[in-house]
Amino acid sequence: MRLSERIRYVGVNDNQTELFERQWPLPYGVSYNSYLVVDEKVALIDTAAAQFADEFFANIKSEIGDRPIDYLIVNHMEPDHSALQAAVRREYPACQIVTNAKAVPMIEGYQGIIDNIKVIKEGESLSLGEVSLQFFMVPMVHWPETMVTWSTEENTLFSGDAFGSFKAAPADVIDSKSSTFADYQDEMTRYYASIVGKYGSPVQAALKKLNGLEIKRICSTHGPVWEQSISQVVALYDRLSRYDADRGVCLAYGSMYGNTERAALELAEAIKAKGIPCAVHNLTEEDYSFALRDVFKYDTVILGSPTYNNGIFPPVRQLMQGICDRMVKGRRFLAFGSFTWAAASVKLLNEMAAAAGFEILSEGITFRQGYSKSKFDAEAIASLL
Ligand code: FEO
Numbered sequence: 001m002r003l004s005e006r007i008r009y010v011g012v013n014d015n016q017t018e019l020f021e022r023q024w025p026l027p028y029g030v031s032y033n034s035y036l037v038v039d040e041k042v043a044l045i046d047t048a049a050a051q052f053a054d055e056f057f058a059n060i061k062s063e064i065g066d067r068p069i070d071y072l073i074v075n076h077m078e079p080d081h082s083a084l085q086a087a088v089r090r091e092y093p094a095c096q097i098v099t100n101a102k103a104v105p106m107i108e109g110y111q112g113i114i115d116n117i118k119v120i121k122e123g124e125s126l127s128l129g130e131v132s133l134q135f136f137m138v139p140m141v142h143w144p145e146t147m148v149t150w151s152t153e154e155n156t157l158f159s160g161d162a163f164g165s166f167k168a169a170p171a172d173v174i175d176s177k178s179s180t181f182a183d184y185q186d187e188m189t190r191y192y193a194s195i196v197g198k199y200g201s202p203v204q205a206a207l208k209k210l211n212g213l214e215i216k217r218i219c220s221t222h223g224p225v226w227e228q229s230i231s232q233v234v235a236l237y238d239r240l241s242r243y244d245a246d247r248g249v250c251l252a253y254g255s256m257y258g259n260t261e262r263a264a265l266e267l268a269e270a271i272k273a274k275g276i277p278c279a280v281h282n283l284t285e286e287d288y289s290f291a292l293r294d295v296f297k298y299d300t301v302i303l304g305s306p307t308y309n310n311g312i313f314p315p316v317r318q319l320m321q322g323i324c325d326r327m328v329k330g331r332r333f334l335a336f337g338s339f340t341w342a343a344a345s346v347k348l349l350n351e352m353a354a355a356a357g358f359e360i361l362s363e364g365i366t367f368r369q370g371y372s373k374s375k376f377d378a379e380a381i382a383s384l385l
Contacts, residue, residue: 001059001173003217003225006131007154008036010044010059012052013168020080020166024194025287028187029168032080033221035158036063037151040129041070044095045149045158046221047084056084057091068092071118071126073133074099075160076146077106081221085111098126100137102145136209138162140202142195148210155216162206163233165223166191174225181229185236188223190293192240197296197326203241207234240296243329248277249385250294253304254284254315259338259371263378264304267336270382283315291319292326300332300385301358303349307339312348320352333358334384336365336376343368361385 001009011033020026032048034056042064048056060069069092072085085107089095097107097117107113120126125134134150141162149158165188170179196203218226218233226233239245251268255261264280271278279298281291295301301323305316312320333356335349346366353360361384367375 003035003174003219004154004156006038007151007156007217007219008038008063009173009225010034010036010056010063011169011173012048012055012059014049014052015168021195024166024190024289026166028166030166031169031222033169033219033223033225034081035219036060036069037128037131037133037154038064039131042067043071043073043098043126043128043133044069044088045073045219046075046081046160047072047088049080050083053084053087057087069095071095071128072097073149073158074103074107075149075158076143076221077103077110078143078161079110082107082110086113089113098135100135100145100147102139103147106145138202138206138209140199141206142199142202148206150213155214156219157210157213157215157217158219159221161196161221162203163218163226163237164188164191164220167223169224175228179224181226181232184223186293188233188236189240189296190289191222192237193292193296193326194289197240197292197328200241200243200327200329203237207238207241243296245299245331246277246297248279248298249300249302250279250281250291250298251302251304252281252283252288252291252316252319253337254282254306254313255304256306256308256313259367259369260304260306260313260336262371263336263338263367263376266373266376266378267302267304267381270378271385274382274385276385283319288315288319288322292322295323295328295331299330300334300361301353302334302336305335305337305345305349307337307343307345310342310344312345313337316345316349320349324352324356327356329357331356331358332361332385334361334365334381336381338367338369338371340369
């Protein structure tokens with residue numbers, strides 16, 4: 001598929017895999033984007049997941065026929081993009097791999113390739129004829145070897161996972177009136193929160209490094225090619241990586257027998273009645289990445305957990321640990337939940353939130369055994385916000 005005369009999309013959509021990295025649900029699929037730059041020399045930028053080899057090579061052949069690929073640019077070594085490197089080398093034996101020094105041992109470790117690798121440094125360029133490719137290191141976005149590739153002549157940034165999104169790419173690949181930034185914003189935020197969220201500082205460093213480029217096209221490894229929405233996409237990444245958030249609440253809970261759930265739903269209604277946006281997530285029915293997305297979106301986190309094994313109910317602990325692992329900053333926090341004979345969950349959640357530097361809005365909102373309005377005053381709790 002032509003993005004320009006010289007840049008072609010040869011990626012694939014995956015609507016079969018249920019869990020990305022065997023952990024993140026894909027209700028709308030995902031794409032593994034790969035690109036050809038066709039000039040006097042031909043460069044392939046990243047590959048695709050292993051199970052799509054046939055479609056991937058068919059896409060390449062439909063763009064360049066029997067022409068050889070001269071260079072394989074490796075921006076990132078996670079196997080959703082690197083799995084077909086050895087297959088590319090078998091199909092195109094003279095193809096030289098172009099990457100940075102940190103990727104070289106990973107290429108050997110994952111793909112067993114040790115020869116014909118050109119190691120480039122920060123800012124170095126590779127001429128393909130009319131078009132050149134320039135390489136910038138963006139370490140820890142989100143692996144140590146990550147880099148991006150820039151074409152000045154095409155004003156195109158091949159950004160690796162940066163600016164990527166869950167959700168299969170649209171039929172015509174490029175964002176457009178029928179597939180806008182708004183259509184992808186939630187899944188882009190969930191992708192960021194799940195995959196990249198721990199690395200806010202490296203993302204900020206990368207954004208500063210790319211600041212002077214006059215970008216007209218972002219070719220990420222997942223989701224649409226961004227042309228219409230570049231300012232929104234970059235602004236979203238800037239906000240997410242600064243842990244900046246909208247006024248609102250992510251209210252997530254787990255409940256065994258419905259008592260903490262009733263409290264959660266009452267509290268959500270009371271919060272909404274105050275005109276504050278409140279996203280509610282039942283962690284026993286839904287993967288925690290959806291709540292994690294809204295932790296990145298909103299400035300207040302409210303978690304409901306019964307006490308279990310003298311601790312936090314495991315689905316809620318998983319989310320709280322996920323928040324702490326990603327070093328989320330600057331949130332207001334409130335915990336509540338039921339217990340039967342000894343209260344522990346709220347105290348432990350508050351301790352984790354305090355260690356994360358969150359503002360604790362109230363200590364000890366907990367109730368013994370069954371829910372009742374007299375035990376859990378939702379309006380009074382909502383008035384704390
Ligand atoms: Fe899409 Fe980090 O691989």
